[in-house]
Every structure is written in structure tokens, then in C-alpha cells.
Amino acid sequence: MGIDGRILANVGVLAAIVESGSFARAAEALGLSPSGVSRAVGRLEARVGVRLLDRTTRSVTLTDEGRRLYEDIGPLLAGIGDAVTLAAGSVAAVRGRLRVNVDAYFSRRVLAPHLPAFLARHPDLSLELAAREQLGDLVAEGFDIAVRFGEPPSSSLVARKLLETRAVTVAAPAYVKRHGCPEAPADLVGHACIQMRNTLTGQPLEWIYQLGRKRVPVKTTGRLLVNDAGTMLGACLAGAGIARFKASGVAELIEQGRLVELLADWRGEAFPLFAYYPSRHLPPAKVRAFVDFVAEIVAIGS
Numbered sequence: 001m002g003i004d005g006r007i008l009a010n011v012g013v014l015a016a017i018v019e020s021g022s023f024a025r026a027a028e029a030l031g032l033s034p035s036g037v038s039r040a041v042g043r044l045e046a047r048v049g050v051r052l053l054d055r056t057t058r059s060v061t062l063t064d065e066g067r068r069l070y071e072d073i074g075p076l077l078a079g080i081g082d083a084v085t086l087a088a089g090s091v092a093a094v095r096g097r098l099r100v101n102v103d104a105y106f107s108r109r110v111l112a113p114h115l116p117a118f119l120a121r122h123p124d125l126s127l128e129l130a131a132r133e134q135l136g137d138l139v140a141e142g143f144d145i146a147v148r149f150g151e152p153p154s155s156s157l158v159a160r161k162l163l164e165t166r167a168v169t170v171a172a173p174a175y176v177k178r179h180g181c182p183e184a185p186a187d188l189v190g191h192a193c194i195q196m197r198n199t200l201t202g203q204p205l206e207w208i209y210q211l212g213r214k215r216v217p218v219k220t221t222g223r224l225l226v227n228d229a230g231t232m233l234g235a236c237l238a239g240a241g242i243a244r245f246k247a248s249g250v251a252e253l254i255e256q257g258r259l260v261e262l263l264a265d266w267r268g269e270a271f272p273l274f275a276y277y278p279s280r281h282l283p284p285a286k287v288r289a290f291v292d293f294v295a296e297i298v299a300i301g302s
Contacts (some may be wrong), residue, residue, distance in 0.1 A: 010044035011073050013037055014052060016284040018070055023061055071139040075278040094289045095124035101138060101146035104131035105229040106273065109249035111147075112195040114297045118290070125286055139278055145287050146276040147294060149246070158283070160291060163298040167268025169207075169291040170259040181262055182242075185209045185218045192241035193220035196228040207244055209266040216266070246271050248298065273298065 016026035017037065027037045044297045045052050052066035062070060064187040102111065107129060119127060135148050138157060152159035168262070175192075180186050195204035204225060222241050226232045229245065237258060253259040275291045277283055 007044070007047060010040045010047070012077065013045055014066070014070065015073065015077055017041070017053065017060060018062065023055075035300045046234040067167060075283075078284045093124065094122040094285045094301060096286060097126045097128060098145070098286045098290060099130065099143045100290065101130055101132050101135065101141070101143040101148075103273075104133070105149050105246065105249055106147060106149065107131050108230060109233075109297065111294070118293050121293075122286075122289060123124075125289075127290075133275065138276060142207075142275065142286065145290060146299040147273065148276065149271045149273050151272065152274055152276070157278060160275045160295075161272055162275055162291075162295050163248065164270050165246045165272040165273065166249045166266075166270050167244050168250065168254075169242060169262045169266075169268065170236065170246050170250055170254065171242045171262060172237055172239040173257065173260055175241065176260050176262075178239075181260075183261060185266055187218050188218055188220050188242065191222075192224075193221075193222040194232050195220070195222050195225040195236055196229070196232060196244075197225055208269055210262065210268075211266050244268065248273075271287045 009230060013026065013030065013032075016030050020029055023034050023037050026032075027034045030037070031038075041053060043207055048065075048069065050065040051063055052069060054061050054063055108131075111129075115127070119125070130143070135153065138146050146157075147162070169188075179191060182191060185207070193207075194250045197203070198205050204220075205221050209216045209218065220242075224235060224240055226235070229249070232243050233245065233250070235241070236245075237253070242262065250259055254261050275294060277287050277291070
């Protein structure tokens with residue numbers, strides 16, 4: 001089936017309106033008049049038979065039908081752009097704006113120190129990082145890519161595994177000096193353990209250890225309960241108690257002697273890190289560049 005160039009052009013106009021936020025800015029970006037942009041949208045709405053945009057004097061928003069259409073066409077338009085660039089025999093340019101939905105703990109502890117190098121490598125790219133608790137609807141919320149811990153959800157997103165890290169048990173040297181080191185998971189019962197709240201149940205997360213094939217769940221106790229890994233890390237460094245973290249986030253602190261790893265012979269749970277993006281076919285160059293960069297920095301730290 002051939003491609004109707006008029007439909008493709010009108011779809012491109014719709015995408016420009018969504019990305020720029022107004023008819024006027026879309027017209028400027030496309031080199032069209034505002035009336036030409038309006039006519040293109042009108043032709044597209046007539047073709048699909050539904051209203052795609054709600055327009056007022058102050059704002060332009062997608063209707064539910066428009067949002068669904070835009071979710072479907074966004075990756076395709078990006079793929080067309082990259083395909084044209086590649087077909088011309090040139091290197092795809094890493095430029096524009098990249099919006100990333102990222103795990104907050106990974107963003108602070110692993111990604112942030114390397115961001116200057118990434119931005120220096122790609123001077124025509126602007127980066128927006130949004131630290132979120134959940135993956136959410138990547139396309140509907142306008143994200144190009146997500147970097148999250150945990151097994152991939154059942155969805156149409158492409159998932160690329162970047163790293164698998166494990167949980168480690170740590171405490172500040174001052175805490176260890178005052179209270180000693182637990183020799184086995186069962187010894188944690190007598191220690192002040194900083195609790196992390198499970199966002200699904202509201203209860204403290206269970207600590208699970210493994211030695212060979214032996215799996216040992218431990219019900220720890222402590223007077224401090226938090227729901228943020230950054231707060232937990234600050235409290236742990238200050239000597240408030242024993243805590244558990246993903247190894248990738250505290251490896252440098254252990255190496256510096258600011259934290260002491262406890263129960264090193266007992267392995268904690270594994271946490272895979274994945275990058276998610278909407279389309280496997282010709283993902284935009286900026287997406288490929290970011291995924292490759294994250295893979296590079298986690299490989300250095302592993």
C-alpha cells in the first residue's frame with residue numbers, strides 16, 4: 001500500500017503543534033502560515049472523522065482521540081527522520097530535546113556525576129530528567145526513554161537490559177564501632193535497621209538473603225522508617241543504623257570507607273536495570289546515544 005503524502009504532511013503538522021505547544025510556533029517551525037497550519041489540521045480531522053485538538057485563545061490540547069493518534073505516530077515520525085538521515089549516508093545527528101523518565105535513586109547515585117560528560121559529548125542536545133517512582137505511560141507523558149529497575153512490564157515498549165545489581169547491607173563505621181558487625185542475617189534482629197516503606201503495601205520491605213541455595217528472609221526492626229532512598233542513605237551515613245541499598249549506588253562510598261559492607265557472604269536480591277523506549281525500528285539517534293552512554297557508565301562501575 002502506498003503512502004498518501006498529504007496525510008503524512010498533515011500528520012507532521014499535528015506533531016509540530018503538539019511539540020511546540022501552539023499553532024503559531026508550529027507555523028514558524030514548519031515555514032507555513034498559521035492559516036496553513038489550521039487548514040492542515042482541519043484536513044487531517046476530516047480524514048479521520050474526529051476532532052483531534054481542543055483549541056482556545058490561550059491553549060491547544062489533544063483530545064483523547066488525538067492523544068491516541070499522536071502516541072501511535074510519534075515513534076513512526078522519529079523513525080522516518082532517522083531513516084532519511086541514514087539513507088543519505090550521513091551519521092544521524094544527536095540533537096533536540098531528550099526527555100527521560102528515570103529511577104530517582106539511580107539518577108542521583110549513578111547517573112548525575114556523569115551527566116556533564118554526556119552533555120559535552122552532544123552539544124546540540126538538551127536533556128530533561130524526571131525522577132519518578134513508577135514507569136507510568138511513557139508515550140502519553142511525552143518521554144523518549146525510561147531507565148528503571150525491575151523486571152519489564154508487559155507492554156509494547158522495547159526493553160534493553162543494562163545492568164543487574166544486588167542488594168548490599170551497609171552501615172557507617174561509627175555505627176559498627178558502637179554496635180559491632182552482625183555475623184549472620186539472624187543477628188540483624190538485635191540491631192537498629194533503617195526501614196524502607198513498600199509503596200504497594202505501606203509496610204516495611206522484607207530483607208532477604210541467600211547463601212548458596214539457602215534463602216533466608218529476615219524481619220528486621222528499627223525506629224526509623226523512610227520512603228526515600230536518599231533520606232535513608234543520609235541517615236545511614238550519619239550512623240543511624242544498618243540499611244540495604246542497591247550495590248551500584250553505594251559501591252563508591254564503600255570503597256571510600258564511608259560505609260562498611262556487612263554480611264558480604266550473604267547475597268541480597270538482584271535488581272535488573274532496563275532502558276525502555278517505544279520503537280525497536282530505527283529509534284531516534286538521541287535515544288540510542290543515551291542508552292549507549294548509560295550502558296557505558298554502568299559497565300565501568302560494575
